[in-house]
Amino acid sequence: MRKRGFLTQINPLLKIIVCIASVGLAVVLHDIRAISVLAITLLALLFICVRINLRIFASLAIALVVFMTVSAWLRGFHTSFVSTLRLIAILLPTPLLAGTTSPFHLLKAIQAARLPSFIVLSLMLMWRFLPIIQQEAQRIVEANWLRGVNIANQPQQWFSGLLMPLIFRIVAYADDVTVGLETRGYDPQAGRSNSQPLQWQSKDTIFAISAVAIAAVAGYLEWVV
Amino acid sequence: MVVYVNQLYVSMRSPWRLRDYVFAAFMTIGMVIAVFIVGPFAPPGLQLLFWAPLGGIFLTLGMARLQRRGSVALMILPLAVLLGLISPIITLYLGLTVFITELVMFFLGNYRRKINRLWGNILFFASANLGGILLAAYLIKTSKGEPFVKIVTQPAVLILLTVLAGVAGVVGWWLGELAIKQLQRAGKMDVDI
Numbered sequence: 001m002r003k004r005g006f007l008t009q010i011n012p013l014l015k016i017i018v019c020i021a022s023v024g025l026a027v028v029l030h031d032i033r034a035i036s037v038l039a040i041t042l043l044a045l046l047f048i049c050v051r052i053n054l055r056i057f058a059s060l061a062i063a064l065v066v067f068m069t070v071s072a073w074l075r076g077f078h079t080s081f082v083s084t085l086r087l088i089a090i091l092l093p094t095p096l097l098a099g100t101t102s103p104f105h106l107l108k109a110i111q112a113a114r115l116p117s118f119i120v121l122s123l124m125l126m127w128r129f130l131p132i133i134q135q136e137a138q139r140i141v142e143a144n145w146l147r148g149v150n151i152a153n154q155p156q157q158w159f160s161g162l163l164m165p166l167i168f169r170i171v172a173y174a175d176d177v178t179v180g181l182e183t184r185g186y187d188p189q190a191g192r193s194n195s196q197p198l199q200w201q202s203k204d205t206i207f208a209i210s211a212v213a214i215a216a217v218a219g220y221l222e223w224v225v
Numbered sequence: 226m227v228v229y230v231n232q233l234y235v236s237m238r239s240p241w242r243l244r245d246y247v248f249a250a251f252m253t254i255g256m257v258i259a260v261f262i263v264g265p266f267a268p269p270g271l272q273l274l275f276w277a278p279l280g281g282i283f284l285t286l287g288m289a290r291l292q293r294r295g296s297v298a299l300m301i302l303p304l305a306v307l308l309g310l311i312s313p314i315i316t317l318y319l320g321l322t323v324f325i326t327e328l329v330m331f332f333l334g335n336y337r338r339k340i341n342r343l344w345g346n347i348l349f350f351a352s353a354n355l356g357g358i359l360l361a362a363y364l365i366k367t368s369k370g371e372p373f374v375k376i377v378t379q380p381a382v383l384i385l386l387t388v389l390a391g392v393a394g395v396v397g398w399w400l401g402e403l404a405i406k407q408l409q410r411a412g413k414m415d416v417d418i
Contacts, residue, residue: 119306121250
């Protein structure tokens, strides 16, 4: 999904700020030209900076076409087109951020954002262990298949067959991680050192100016013209 | 003596210990996994009602283990920050829900007692449902917000959905208490009931 491009080298904290601002802007824009500027820019960045899985892209494109067709039938073409563009502008920034930022850089950005220590620790743990717990859930589902129980078709088995074993695994992981962190002297309240702290580079300035310029063009088309 | 005073100072500085932070984070992971489990089965607009019985299990477990006021905030706020990358409205919505739940629980007491955990669940899911519909109705200006505007203009439907969310929270609490009993029998959870 990730490829070494211009966006990969941008300060991750700046990318997070631009991502949130972009979603906020997409929500308030109503003019078709203004929202087109935003959506086209995001689409261009996606094609340039992220290696796209064609299968996922095709299924998303089909879903958008279906959404546009149904909403055009119900609400007219203009409203449907604006809604589709807005949907693109709201949905694209997060995959763009995820596709151009490694977990290591994302964590550095979260630490640099000076959020409360418990939020930083929780986000680090969630980022690290969510895929592992998901795998555990998948293993439990497969173990049920071997016993002839298809969990998906039997919601009455969810608690005893899936959730209870999963809860036991989650609690075991939580205890293991706590012991691991305590034995290493981890203190969530203490300040953290970083061998490679985030630094502002000229590329970040160019990216920030470009983002502000695009937002200004969209704002001009929305509120002035 | 010096060590004891130091520990006392640390405990006064923050009531939470490392094990609390880690346990809360894992309960949050459990809630996210619950979203993945019910996601394919929940009809659009009713996701919260379908998620509450499973998400409530992890919320109850977290309350039972952490016990102090603020436990819900410890579990939900990191999730709110993370989901803020998708939309700041989600952060606002989850933040409001946590604020309402913890504000009421501040007067009711901590989560040491079963009945308080039940109230915590009801408050969290009922306020999440109510807050979600109201925020969606007033903040989403596209055609996607229209079903929510219709619900807001029909108080009976709004009340019914909120009550249903509370009932779903009760189911989550009941399943959570069953899970706590099983964990206690296995010696995996040391809590007062």
